[in-house]
Amino acid sequence: MTETPKPLVQFSDDQAAAYDAVTDMLRQAGVDLDDGLLQPPRGEAGVMALVGKAGSGKTLLLAQLYKALADAGVDIVSGDYESRKKGERRTLAVLAPTNKAASVLRLRGVPATTIHRILYTPVYDPEYERIAEWLAGNGDKPEIEGLSEEALNRAVAFYEKNKSMPGALAAAGLRGSDFITGWKRREEPLDIGFVDESSMLDDRQFDDLKEIFPTLLLFGDPAQLAPVNQSGAMVFDALPDDRKLELKRVHRQDADNPILDLAHALADPQLEFHDFEQMIEDSARRDDRVVWGQRVEVDLMARSPVLVWRNATRIRLINAFRKVYGAPEDALMEGEPLICDGIELPLKHRKKRLDLEARGLIKGAQVIYLGPGRKPGFSRLHVMGAEDPQVSAASIVKIEMPDEEEPFIPYAARMGATFLHGAAVTIHKAQGSQWGTVQVFAPDLYAAARMGRVEAGQPLWKRLAYVAITRAEGRLIWVVRNRLSKPTSSLPVDDLRAAATPTLKLEAETE
Structure with a gap:
């Protein structure tokens, strides 16, 4: 068997061993990163956990594994749109329990979404779904009444940079209520799932994820606090030793x-x-x-x-x-x-x-x-x-x-x-x-x-x-003291307004 090609980044010995173990797991699931061979899904590879304390390199490994899968041709599921034409294509979803944790990964170039967004899928209006299929590379450029060539070009430019389908349609001048008609609980399983901050998962969420992903890789920190209802245990604690990889060396540029x-x-x-x-x-x-x-x-x-x-x-x-x-x-x-x-x-x-x-x-x-x-x-x-x-x-x-x-x-x-x-x-x-x-x-x-x-x-x-x-x-x-300073300015909001996508509105009415 040929040795798994390593990314250009310099791995420590424990990181390299973990990368090899995950690669073996993916090979069992029909994704061979040695030669980029993708076979149709063929049963379960099960659950594996990669654990380590802060600075041990978990996020680096997650990012490198995501990149290797994307380079091999695995489709990335973002939670904001899924093509009906995926057939037997292999897919990866990168998840986190909270918006903030997902955004930390996105800042590192990993298109993460929340667990909730994977449990529920959006239902697109058929007219605008044609644009989404075209942007995803599964259809011809559509002609949509009321949308100019310039608007479609804006959608393409946005999607190529951000890989967000709602953001791309918003860039074309549409509102969320125009193209998303509702949400439904996921009916069909996905393929490969990476879950960051998995120390936060409770048993119910873990069971939901195992139903959706036949191949599931958890990234977590065993030194954190377990969920309140878990009696001090984390979901990866019960995994057998051969399904739990531990990073012990501290990195994160890290010596200082x-x-x-x-x-x-x-x-x-x-x-x-x-x-x-x-x-x-x-x-x-x-x-x-x-x-x-x-x-x-x-x-x-x-x-x-x-x-x-x-x-x-x-x-x-x-x-x-x-x-x-x-x-x-x-x-x-x-x-x-x-x-x-x-x-x-x-x-x-x-x-x-x-x-x-x-x-x-x-x-x-x-x-x-x-x-x-x-x-x-x-x-x-x-x-x-x-x-x-x-x-x-x-x-x-x-x-x-x-x-x-x-x-x-x-x-x-x-x-x-x-x-x-x-x-x-x-x-x-x-x-x-x-x-x-x-x-x-x-x-x-x-x-x-x-x-x-x-x-x-x-x-x-x-x-x-x-x-x-x-x-x-x-x-x-x-x-160390129970005292509060005085504010030096008023509460800031202008930066948030400037950073917003001005065309995307979803008026979540309850009347």
Whole structure:
């Protein structure tokens, strides 16, 4: 057997071994990367997991495997359009549990989508489906009444650059409600699935994915926090040893990354909380990527929430944030951050629920409020990390108050998408997200350390600290005092409006 050709990037020994093992798995599924031979799907290759701590190279491997499959001629399923003419062509879908996690991969050139977008498929209007088939290379250039040659050329240019079918049709001047008539649960299985941030999966999601993908590769970090309802276990923990690959060497340009150094120091069983804080303080003296913070920097909270452990801390910080910005008690200000807490719609509005979720309003989605919509109870929103981020939706916004059982609701429709304030979030909810700068509220982790709680054999404070600090892409602020700075400017929104695709609108009505 010829040796699997390696990508041009330089792999470590454990990365090369993992790449070979995945290549063998794909060969069993009929995809031979040695010679680019693609056979029709022929049964299951099953589930394999590739696990490793932050910086071990999981994302690099995922990106290289995606590129090798794409170069071999495997079609990429994005979740926004699937051709009916795929026949026995081999396909790959790259998935993440949240919009933010998917957007991290897209920034690295991997066309990822959310798990939800794969569970449900869009139904296209037959007239505009002809454009989609043409863009996908499965049909001749159509003639559509009302669409000029110039409009179709804009669609081609957009699709070639971004590989987003809704974005391409929007570039031609169409609205989402013109070409997407509804959504349906996937009826037929797909082929090969890669799932990033798989430590966030619960058993139900894992079962759904196994039904859809006969060949499934999970990428995950065993040091993160397991889903709340999983009793400390992650879905890949139960896989047999020969189906679980572990990367142990730390990379990520990596030798001089003080944030990763701190994250991996937490593996020392002798390390106590005060020792860890001393390490942070020492690191802050040497490197400006680590900051020993005396207060929460309020200017950062609108786009990068403060990470906390306790709900009571989260609520106090949110109310302090609103107070220092002078937010009115009975309304939201433009630029306030929100977190989607689910959809409150009766069963008869199933299509509207799917419309909202397909546009990124899934539980845990980070959203920026841009102002009231055209109808009472509607909000204009920017969904962070979504491919088409601007949406107008019926909204129920709940702002929790200190020492109050019931939240204050400054803005509400009778039913629709529900939101909590997002200036601070729990570390559990932050999993799968990354921000350029992250603020971690250290007094909460100290409280967890004093309680002595253990999760899956590891002190809880260490798991919390690991997840929290590895959310930081470039700078970590370890906040040691319960104080808030004053804002230096108003809440920003102009950059979000400028970045939006102005022609794509989906008015998710609930009346």
